Amino acid sequence: xxxxKDIAEMANVSRSTxxxxxxxxxxxxxxxxxxxxxxxxETGYVPSEHAKSLRTKKTKVIGVxxxxxxxxxxxxxxxxxxxxxSKHGYQILLANTDHDKEKELEFLDLLKVRQVDGIVLIAxxxxxxxxxxxxxxxxxxxxxxxxxxxxxxVTYNDYRATKELTRLFIQKGHEKxxxxxxxxxxxxxxxxxxxxxxxxxxxxxxxxxxxxxQKGIFDIESGYEAMKQIxxxxxxxxxxxxxxTDRLAIGAMSYLKEQGMDIPTDMAIAGIGASEMSxxxxxxxTTVDYQNEKAGEEGAKQILACINSKPFQERIVMNxxxxxxxxxx
Amino acid sequence: xxxxKDIAEMANVSRSTxxxxxxxxxxxxxxxxxxxxxxxxETGYVPSEHAKSLRTKKTKVIGVxxxxxxxxxxxxxxxxxxxxxSKHGYQILLANTDHDKEKELEFLDLLKVRQVDGIVLIAxxxxxxxxxxxxxxxxxxxxxxxxxxxxxxVTYNDYRATKELTRLFIQKGHEKxxxxxxxxxxxxxxxxxxxxxxxxxxxxxxxxxxxxxQKGIFDIESGYEAMKQIxxxxxxxxxxxxxxTDRLAIGAMSYLKEQGMDIPTDMAIAGIGASEMSxxxxxxxTTVDYQNEKAGEEGAKQILACINSKPFQERIVMNxxxxxxxxxx
DNA sequence: AATTAATGTGGAATCGATACCACAATCAAT
DNA sequence: ATTGATTGTGGTATCGATTCCACATTAATT
Numbered sequence: 001x002x003x004x005k006d007i008a009e010m011a012n013v014s015r016s017t018x019x020x021x022x023x024x025x026x027x028x029x030x031x032x033x034x035x036x037x038x039x040x041x042e043t044g045y046v047p048s049e050h051a052k053s054l055r056t057k058k059t060k061v062i063g064v065x066x067x068x069x070x071x072x073x074x075x076x077x078x079x080x081x082x083x084x085x086s087k088h089g090y091q092i093l094l095a096n097t098d099h100d101k102e103k104e105l106e107f108l109d110l111l112k113v114r115q116v117d118g119i120v121l122i123a124x125x126x127x128x129x130x131x132x133x134x135x136x137x138x139x140x141x142x143x144x145x146x147x148x149x150x151x152x153x154v155t156y157n158d159y160r161a162t163k164e165l166t167r168l169f170i171q172k173g174h175e176k177x178x179x180x181x182x183x184x185x186x187x188x189x190x191x192x193x194x195x196x197x198x199x200x201x202x203x204x205x206x207x208x209x210x211x212x213x214q215k216g217i218f219d220i221e222s223g224y225e226a227m228k229q230i231x232x233x234x235x236x237x238x239x240x241x242x243x244x245t246d247r248l249a250i251g252a253m254s255y256l257k258e259q260g261m262d263i264p265t266d267m268a269i270a271g272i273g274a275s276e277m278s279x280x281x282x283x284x285x286t287t288v289d290y291q292n293e294k295a296g297e298e299g300a301k302q303i304l305a306c307i308n309s310k311p312f313q314e315r316i317v318m319n320x321x322x323x324x325x326x327x328x329x
Numbered sequence: 330x331x332x333x334k335d336i337a338e339m340a341n342v343s344r345s346t347x348x349x350x351x352x353x354x355x356x357x358x359x360x361x362x363x364x365x366x367x368x369x370x371e372t373g374y375v376p377s378e379h380a381k382s383l384r385t386k387k388t389k390v391i392g393v394x395x396x397x398x399x400x401x402x403x404x405x406x407x408x409x410x411x412x413x414x415s416k417h418g419y420q421i422l423l424a425n426t427d428h429d430k431e432k433e434l435e436f437l438d439l440l441k442v443r444q445v446d447g448i449v450l451i452a453x454x455x456x457x458x459x460x461x462x463x464x465x466x467x468x469x470x471x472x473x474x475x476x477x478x479x480x481x482x483v484t485y486n487d488y489r490a491t492k493e494l495t496r497l498f499i500q501k502g503h504e505k506x507x508x509x510x511x512x513x514x515x516x517x518x519x520x521x522x523x524x525x526x527x528x529x530x531x532x533x534x535x536x537x538x539x540x541x542x543q544k545g546i547f548d549i550e551s552g553y554e555a556m557k558q559i560x561x562x563x564x565x566x567x568x569x570x571x572x573x574t575d576r577l578a579i580g581a582m583s584y585l586k587e588q589g590m591d592i593p594t595d596m597a598i599a600g601i602g603a604s605e606m607s608x609x610x611x612x613x614x615t616t617v618d619y620q621n622e623k624a625g626e627e628g629a630k631q632i633l634a635c636i637n638s639k640p641f642q643e644r645i646v647m648n649x650x651x652x653x654x655x656x657x658x
Numbered sequence: 659a660a661t662t663a664a665t666g667t668g669g670a671a672t673c674g675a676t677a678c679c680a681c682a683a684t685c686a687a688t
Numbered sequence: 689a690t691t692g693a694t695t696g697t698g699g700t701a702t703c704g705a706t707t708c709c710a711c712a713t714t715a716a717t718t
Contacts, residue, residue: 001704003703003704003705004704004705004706005704005705013667013668014667014668014669015668015669015704015705015706016667016668016669016706016707017666017667017668018705019705019706019707020666020667020706022705022706023706025706025707026665026666026667026707027664027665027666027667028665028666028667029665029666029667032666032667046438046442047704047705048383048442048444048703048704048705049442049443049444049705050379050382050383050388050444050703050704050705051383051673051703051704051705051706052704052705052706053379053673053705054377054379054380054383054672054673054674054675054703054704054705054706055672055673055704055705055706055707056673056705056706057673059379061422064423068408069398069404069407069408070401070404070405070408072399075398075399075404076399078398078423078425079397079398079399079425079427082423082425083425083427086425091422091423091424091439091443092422092423093390093420093421093422093423094393094407094411094420094421094422094423095420096407096408096411096412096415098408098412110420113375113377113378114378114420115377115378115379219605220605220606220609247605250606250609251609253609254609257611276548276549276576277549277579277606280549280579280580280582280583282586282611330674332673332674332675333674333675333676334674334675342697342698343697343698343699344674344675344676344698344699345676345677345697345698345699345700346696346697346698348675348676348677349676349696349697351675352676354676354677355677355695355696355697356694356695356696356697357695357696357697358695358696358697361696361697376674376675377673377674377675378675379673379674379675380673380674380675380676380703381674381675381676382675382703383673383674383675383676383702383703383704383705384674384675384676384677384702384703385675385676385677385703386703659718660717660718661716661717661718662715662716662717662718663714663715663716663717664713664714664715664716665712665713665714665715666711666712666713666714667710667711667712667713668709668710668711668712669708669709669710669711670707670708670709670710671706671707671708671709672705672706672707672708673704673705673706674703675702675703676701676702676703677700677701677702678699678700678701678702679698679699679700679701680697680698680699680700681696681697681698681699682695682696682697682698683694683695683696683697684693684694684695684696685692685693685694685695686691686692686693686694687690687691687692687693688689688690688691688692
């Protein structure tokens with residue numbers, strides 16, 4: 001392996017001078033600079049990141065903790081993160097928790113040890129334990145998808161989006177609207193989306209039958225099950241359903257079709273997330289575009305600002321966009 | 330930050346001894362070991378990976394280069410990789426090329442500089458330039474999804490899978506079978522899958538109309554377009570279509586439905602990849618499960634074997650599994 | 659001409675670990 | 689009692705960079 005020492009010898013200068021040229025710092029004569037640059041180019045020399053990190057305590061690596069990369073939301077966020085980070089010479093160290101909260105904590109420690117310059121956490125909860133650990137490791141950190149006091153975060157307007165979605169249904173004349181959510185330990189997807197729905201229903205003077213509100217996990221199958229529950233247990237059958245993710249909506253649609261029900265005539269439905277599939281469903285699914293890639297880019301910008309002690313925003317709320325398609329009428 | 334020096338002082342031994350305890354190497358008295366271990370536990374000390382890497386030339390990091398993480402195949406592979414690698418204390422450094430061949434080369438260099446212990450390349454081509462660069466960087470490397478001479482690779486049996494898929498259609502009585510592929514610069518998905526189809530057609534004495542064979546890129550939209558081409562340009566209308574990915578199949582189905590055609594009566598269809606959506610389509614899609622996660626795990630095992638100079642297999646071909654659903658009859 | 663300031667350069671310490679080597683102490687074998 | 693393993697420990701060089709500091713040279717100022 002070729003090192004700074006070799007370059008120094010070949011260019012007939014000291015290692016200090018080579019370093020100065022490389023980092024564009026301190027005084028270097030035009031002559032010496034030229035010689036060093038020539039040798040560097042000829043040899044294709046690139047300084048060792050590890051030696052550099054050891055000395056400077058900077059690694060140019062950002063750790064990204066996520067629950068899975070098998071769904072569109074985190075994938076898109078990581079794509080956005082990667083795009084922005086690579087512009088500034090940063091790389092992503094991936095930590096996949098596979099939805100395991102314990103691993104979330106372990107990875108925070110591990111990334112700390114790896115001395116990443118910053119951490120992006122695509123979180124599914126904001127437990128006390130997690131928040132404590134975040135403070136404890138004392139590394140620049142941005143949370144995406146959940147809001148959290150005292151932590152830089154990029155979130156979506158879950159409450160308003162769901163409220164608007166609910167209003168859309170009501171405007172179309174629906175009064176009996178069902179809701180497929182997820183566990184409320186996920187504040188964003190579980191709690192706020194549900195609250196938006198409930199509040200809008202209440203605001204419009206509509207009552208909510210208990211059987212209309214079901215819960216799934218983050219897969220298609222549980223959307224199917226949730227819709228089954230709704231149809232089997234509701235005395236007063238709803239005419240519309242809001243699912244908090246597109247996959248849940250897809251599962252729900254699957255059950256509806258199996259029962260020979262027409263969408264949207266017998267049951268209107270909407271999801272959230274603007275999955276690629278949503279427009280190819282039958283009928284195309286009404287959904288909400290959250291601009292996940294942009295959220296990732298935004299998160300990257302904030303973590304970089306934080307790392308470089310530039311001004312940053314602690315709280316960023318992304319805009320959303322309703323995509324109204326034939327699954328609603 | 331707490332270092333080995335601090336531990337040494339606190340435990341009243343030399344740094345060498347601490348290192349020996351930490352790495353379980355050389356002679357250490359029971360007494361000294363106890364003292365060091367106690368101090369380590371009390372302080373929560375963890376050695377700096379960078380200092381370690383600088384000295385040992387090992388980083389416990391595997392670079393993963395992929396074309397995108399927004400589709401299921403690479404996502405699943407990375408999940409499998411991550412699962413296996415993390416078992417052995419390795420982390421993943423992610424390099425997303427966004428389908429840019431140039432970036433593929435750049436990242437190979439970059440990962441080399443980062444001194445990753447190994448590289449996993451989820452490749453979409455096997456260009457000479459790429460192969461050359463792979464030899465040049467001289468880092469343990471495993472390619473997943475493409476086969477390549479002189480490089481450890483994990484592939485799928487693309488040729489046989491497509492051949493079997495074609496045979497399935499023929500057995501069901503189809504004689505006019507269309508094919509939606511991708512560019513043949515992608516040997517696995519483009520070339521071999523097409524060849525499997527062509528060979529089986531020929532083997533069964535069936536001719537292939539030129540208009541039946543169309544090409545798309547890796548998205549739903551181009552599957553739609555390809556099917557449009559087939560139906561508009563084929564004089565002799567096919568009764569079945571094989572698409573080389575589920576997404577292409579989904580696009581094709583979308584066009585068929587738009588034209589009021591029934592699947593599978595008017596057109597039978599099959600995809601490849603066993604996407605999560607495939608079973609929720611209408612009708613559920615016949616497809617091929619490639620066990621991507623397992624391929625990832627397998628790739629991880631090989632790269633680890635290679636790194637630790639243990640015996641490894643240069644060539645691993647994964648098994649596939651036909652999933653026959655209602656889109657074929 | 660003498661002093662000060664600006665410009666260049668290299669030596670050496672440092673970052674936090676590992677690993678080789680020398681030396682000490684203990685113990686067994688001749 | 690001497691030799692020779694075996695066991696245990698610490699000193700020091702090293703990995704490949706950066707950075708501080710000292711020193712040399714040149715240019716600018718009085």
